[in-house]
Amino acid sequence: MPETRTVSTSYLRPLLAAVEAAGIAPAALLSRTPLTLAQAMQSDTRLNIGMARMIWQRALDLTGDPLLGLRVAAHMKPATFRVLGMASMSCATLSQALELTVRFQRLVSEAGNLSANRLPDGNVALVHSEPANKDALLPQQIEALLAGLHLQSRWLTQRAIVPLALSFRHRPQGDPARYAECFGVVPQFGAGANMMTLARADLDAPLPYADDGLCRMHCEYAEQQLAGLPNIGYVASFAVQWLSSQASGNASVGDLAGALGMSVRNVQRALRDEGTSWTSLVDGARRAVLLRLLKEGCSLEAAAQQLGYHDASSLSRAARRWFGESPKRWLSARPPQ
Numbered sequence: 202m203p204e205t206r207t208v209s210t211s212y213l214r215p216l217l218a219a220v221e222a223a224g225i226a227p228a229a230l231l232s233r234t235p236l237t238l239a240q241a242m243q244s245d246t247r248l249n250i251g252m253a254r255m256i257w258q259r260a261l262d263l264t265g266d267p268l269l270g271l272r273v274a275a276h277m278k279p280a281t282f283r284v285l286g287m288a289s290m291s292c293a294t295l296s297q298a299l300e301l302t303v304r305f306q307r308l309v310s311e312a313g314n315l316s317a318n319r320l321p322d323g324n325v326a327l328v329h330s331e332p333a334n335k336d337a338l339l340p341q342q343i344e345a346l347l348a349g350l351h352l353q354s355r356w357l358t359q360r361a362i363v364p365l366a367l368s369f370r371h372r373p374q375g376d377p378a379r380y381a382e383c384f385g386v387v388p389q390f391g392a393g394a395n396m397m398t399l400a401r402a403d404l405d406a407p408l409p410y411a412d413d414g415l416c417r418m419h420c421e422y423a424e425q426q427l428a429g430l431p432n433i434g435y436v437a438s439f440a441v442q443w444l445s446s447q448a449s450g451n452a453s454v455g456d457l458a459g460a461l462g463m464s465v466r467n468v469q470r471a472l473r474d475e476g477t478s479w480t481s482l483v484d485g486a487r488r489a490v491l492l493r494l495l496k497e498g499c500s501l502e503a504a505a506q507q508l509g510y511h512d513a514s515s516l517s518r519a520a521r522r523w524f525g526e527s528p529k530r531w532l533s534a535r536p537p538q
Contacts, residue, residue, distance in 0.1 A: 206311035207247040207439065210240070211283055215276035215345070216260055217241065222272070223264045230260055235459035244283060247442060249461050250312045257339055268375040270344030271383045277349040279356065282309050284426060288419035291412040295358050296404040299325065302350070305423045307430055312338055315346075323401035324365060328394055340371040347397050348383050354399065357410075361385075362403050368392035436461065436471040437482065444486035451509060454479040488523045491516070495528055 217227040228238045234256055240246045261269055279286035285305045289298040303317050313331030320326060329346055331338055347367070355362050363385035373380070373390050381387045384397075431438030440457055457479070458468045472478055487508050494504045505516040520528040 206250045207442075208250055208253045208310040208312055209282075209308060210243060210246045210248065211281055212310050213241055213248075213253065213256060215273045215281060215349070216257065216269075218276040219269065219273045220260050220264060222276075223266065225260075225263050230256065230263060233259065235456065245445070249439075250310075252460065253312070254339060254342070257342055261339070261341060267341070268344075268379050270341035270374070271348050271379060273341075273345040274348030274352055274383070277345075277353060279353055284419055284423045285309060288416055288423055289353075289357060290408075290410050291416040291419060292357075292408055293411045293413065293416075294405055294408060295354055295399075296325065297416075298357055298408070299327065299350075299354075299399075299404070301420065301423075305427060308423065308426055312342070313346075320398070323404075324398055325401075325404055326366075326396050326398045328396045330394070340369070340374055343369065343371070343395050344374065347395065351384055351397060354403070357408055358403060358406055359409055360403060360406060362399065364397045365400055366396070366398040368394060368396050370395055435475060436463075436468060437475045437477050440472070440479075440482050441485070444482060445489070452483070484519075484523075487519070491520060491523075491528060501528070 217230065220230050221227055227241070231238055231241065234252065236248060236252065236256065261267070266272065279290050285302065285308050288301050288305075292298040292301065299317050303315055306315050313329050316328050316330070318326045318328060327347070327350060329343060347369075351362065351364065366389075367380075367384055367386055368389040370392055371390065373388075377387050429442075431442045439461065443457060443460055444452060454468060455465055458465045461468060463471075469479065472482070490508060491504055494507065495501075499507075501513040501516060505511075505513045508516060510516040510519070517527065
């Protein structure tokens with residue numbers, strides 16, 4: 202089965218910021234990838250983990266900084282991760298914020314699994330694991346993850362948190378003193394797990410921005426977003442989600458293949474095996490976008506332009522095929538949602 206795990210572009214934005222701080226334009230970083238800077242700035246764009254790894258590798262090549270992961274972590278703030286960050290900020294304790302991070306981690310990244318394991322003494326071990334495959338994370342990506350969690354824990358609690366223990370499976374990527382500057386402790390390298398242990402006292406301390414009502418509201422929205430993510434492991438479900446963030450009239454099967462890191466032939470074969478086709482998926486995406494535009498009061502002429510149709514008549518014919526009647530009549534016959 203082709204790799205269809207994805208990450209949100211919010212996962213890449215701290216990398217773009219770190220590269221820019223090193224004097225490299227983000228557009229230059231992305232210039233040899235299928236991802237444009239405009240797409241990277243969109244809140245609802247997701248990309249295949251193989252492409253994310255490729256962008257990270259290009260950033261390492263351009264900066265020549267083997268400790269880039271620690272620099273990237275410095276650009277992570279709770280708000281970087283949108284609804285997940287907003288929910289974390291309004292939690293009562295750091296322990297609750299980490300529970301939400303584990304619960305909603307797919308909104309940011311499907312590249313691995315983060316777990317929070319409560320130890321007998323009440324401390325918590327955060328462990329990151331990932332399946333072994335060709336798109337395994339680079340050491341710098343793993344360091345950015347744990348360093349980002351550490352720095353955000355400091356930001357959320359307004360406490361000088363120092364992990365009780367820290368370990369990485371890989372070897373040190375640079376001077377161990379740099380790790381000590383970031384975490385407050387020198388990690389154990391070549392360990393059995395990528396893990397950071399936090400003290401119970403830090404986890405249970407009240408957060409300064411706690412707001413139970415806001416937390417519930419953000420969690421409800423996060424649940425909706427989580428439910429809307431495609432199933433992992435299916436090209437068609439990835440394509441449906443991917444098309445929702447593209448200009449449907451301009452996207453091609455080659456663009457999809459690039460986002461997946463696959464050949465066009467393999468994408469078409471996978472879609473056929475899953476009982477669909479590129480044409481059917483684009484048709485469905487255009488139908489969904491048309492309904493949204495009509496609900497927003499957009500004219501058929503303007504919708505046709507956005508969806509890549511020659512004129513409103515062409516779109517109207519397609520809509521009659523989709524709905525069995527004119528789009529406006531179909532819409533008016535249904536109660537508002």
